[in-house]
Amino acid sequence: MADVSKTEKVQLHVPDLEELRGVLQAGLEDNFADVQVSVVECPDLTKEPFQFPVKGLCGKPRITDVGGVPYLVPLVQKHKEYNMNTISKELELPGAFILGAAAAPSRLMPLVLTEAEGRPAVNSSYFASINPADGQCLQEKYNNKFSDCNFGLLGNLYACEGKSGKVIEVKAKKRTGDHSLVAAMRNTLESHYPEKSLALGGTFIIQKGKAKIHIMPREFSACPLDTNDDVNNWLKHFEVCAPLICQSVLVSRDPGLDLRVEHTHCFSHHGEGGHYYIDSTPDSVEYLGYFMPAEFVYRIDRPKDTHAVGRD
Numbered sequence: 001m002a003d004v005s006k007t008e009k010v011q012l013h014v015p016d017l018e019e020l021r022g023v024l025q026a027g028l029e030d031n032f033a034d035v036q037v038s039v040v041e042c043p044d045l046t047k048e049p050f051q052f053p054v055k056g057l058c059g060k061p062r063i064t065d066v067g068g069v070p071y072l073v074p075l076v077q078k079h080k081e082y083n084m085n086t087i088s089k090e091l092e093l094p095g096a097f098i099l100g101a102a103a104a105p106s107r108l109m110p111l112v113l114t115e116a117e118g119r120p121a122v123n124s125s126y127f128a129s130i131n132p133a134d135g136q137c138l139q140e141k142y143n144n145k146f147s148d149c150n151f152g153l154l155g156n157l158y159a160c161e162g163k164s165g166k167v168i169e170v171k172a173k174k175r176t177g178d179h180s181l182v183a184a185m186r187n188t189l190e191s192h193y194p195e196k197s198l199a200l201g202g203t204f205i206i207q208k209g210k211a212k213i214h215i216m217p218r219e220f221s222a223c224p225l226d227t228n229d230d231v232n233n234w235l236k237h238f239e240v241c242a243p244l245i246c247q248s249v250l251v252s253r254d255p256g257l258d259l260r261v262e263h264t265h266c267f268s269h270h271g272e273g274g275h276y277y278i279d280s281t282p283d284s285v286e287y288l289g290y291f292m293p294a295e296f297v298y299r300i301d302r303p304k305d306t307h308a309v310g311r312d
Contacts, residue, residue, distance in 0.1 A: 002067065002080045007090050008299040010255045013196040017166055020293060024170065027188025031177030035170075042167040042290055049205060049245055049269065052162075053113040053122040054097040059161025062091055063100075063199045063249050063294040065259045066155040069310045070303035072103065073231055074224035076153070080301070084149035085121055088114035088159065091298050095119070097162035099203065099247040101265035102155030107215050107274045108142070109247055109265045112149050113162065121149050126267040128215050128274045130236055137215060137238050139273040156249040156263035158201025158294065170204065170289040175282035181289070182248050182262050182276075189252035197255040199297055204289025206244040206266070209281035213238050213266065213274035231310040239280055240272040246289075248276075257299040258306050277312070 015023070017039045025037040042056040066087060071080040088096040095116030102108040106129035113122040123143045131138035172181060179187060181204065189198050214235040225231045248264040267273035279285040 002082055002301050004082065004086060004090050004300050006301065008257060008302065010197070010257060010297050012294055012297055013193060013198050014293045014295055015198070017168060020168060023192045024168065024185060024188055027192065028170070028172055028184055031175060031179050031184040032172040033174035033176050035172050038169045039166055040169045042164055049243060050203065051124070052099070052111055053124045054162025056162060056164040057160055057167055057202055057290060057292045058165030059163035060093055061158070061160045061201065061292045061294045062093065062296045062298065063201050063251070064091055064157050064159065064298040064300055065257065066157065066300040068154050068258065068260065068303045068306065070306050071153045073310045074226050076220040078152070081150055081152045082155065084110065084112045084151070085114045087157070087300065090300055091159050093159055093161070096159040098157050098159045100155060100157035100201065100249050101247060101263040101275065102151040102157065103153040103216070104142070104151050106218070107265055108151050109267045109273060110151065110155070110157065111247070114149065123149050126273055130215055130218055132218065137240065137272050137274060139267060139271050156260055158249050160292065167202070168291045170287065170291065172287040173285070175279060175285055180278035181287050182250055182264050186250040186252060186262050193252055196253065198252040199250065199294040200291045201249045201294055202289060202291035204246050204248065204287055206242045206246065206279060207286040207288055208242050209279050209285035210239050210241050211244055211266070211279050212277040213240055214277070215274040226309070228309055228312065238274065240268070240274070244268050244272070246276050251297070255297070257297065258302055259297070259299070260311050
C-alpha cells in the first residue's frame with residue numbers, strides 16, 4: 001500500500017447554491033442551446049438509473065486528489081495502491097460515500113460506501129477494461145471480481161455522508177460550443193471566481209447521444225510515455241452510446257496542490273464505460289446532472305516529481 005500519511009488540506013470557497021445556480025446558468029448558455037440550472041432536492045440515487053448505495057450527495061461534502069498521473073506515466077509505479085476505507089479516514093469522514101474517477105488498474109468508476117463502526121463497506125463500483133477476446137470495451141461490477149475496496153495510482157474523488165438534501169441540477173441539450181459539460185462548468189467557475197478555488201462533485205447522465213471515451217490497456221506500457229501523443233496512442237479509444245451514468249470531480253482553480261482540475265468516468269447498464277472526454281453528437285446530446293460544492297480538498301500522496309502529461 002502507498003503511504004497516505006502526508007495529506008494536505010485546503011478549505012475551498014463555497015458559494016450559496018442559488019448564487020452558484022445563476023453563475024452556471026449564464027456560463028453554460030455559451031456552450032449549449034438549451035440550459036436549465038436549478039436548486040432541487042437530490043433525487044433518490046438508490047433508484048434507477050443510478051443504483052448508488054446511498055440516497056444523496058449531501059453531508060460534509062469534500063473532494064480528494066489521490067496519487068496522480070505521474071504514478072502512471074512515463075512509467076507505472078505499481079506499488080501505489082490505495083484503499084477507500086483508509087481514504088475516508090484521511091478525509092476525516094469515516095463511513096463516507098465516495099464516487100469519482102480512479103484506476104484499478106483499469107478504468108474504475110468508484111461507488112463505495114466505506115466501512116463504519118458496525119457496518120461493512122458496500123462496493124457498488126464498476127470497472128472497464130479491454131476484452132481480450134475482441135478488443136472491445138468490457139465493463140464489469142467490481143465486487144463480482146474482487147472483495148476489496150482498493151484502487152491504484154490515481155483517483156479524483158468526491159466524498160460525503162450520502163444524505164438527501166438540496167443540490168444543483170443541470171439540464172443541458174444541444175452542445176453549441178467546443179467544451180464538454182464538465183469543462184464548460186469548470187471554465188464558467190474559473191472565469192466568475194478568478195481568485196478563488198471552488199470544486200464540484202457529483203453525477204450526470206448522458207440521456208441521449210454518444211460520447212468519446214478511453215480505456216487503459218490491460219498491460220501497462222513497458223516503454224516510457226513521455227508526451228500526450230505517446231499516452232493517447234497507448235490508450236484505447238471508443239465511441240459509446242447513451243444512457244451513460246458519469247461521476248465527476250472538477251476544480252475551478254488549483255490552490256497550489258498540483259491537482260487534476262477535472263476528471264470524469266462513466267458506466268452504463270448496457271456494458272459500456274470508461275474515461276469520458278466529450279459527447280460526439282452535439283446536435284442531439286442531452287445531459288441531466290446533480291452536483292454539490294465541496295467544502296475542502298484533501299491532497300493525498302502528492303507525487304514529488306510531477307508533470308502535465310496525460311491529464312486530459
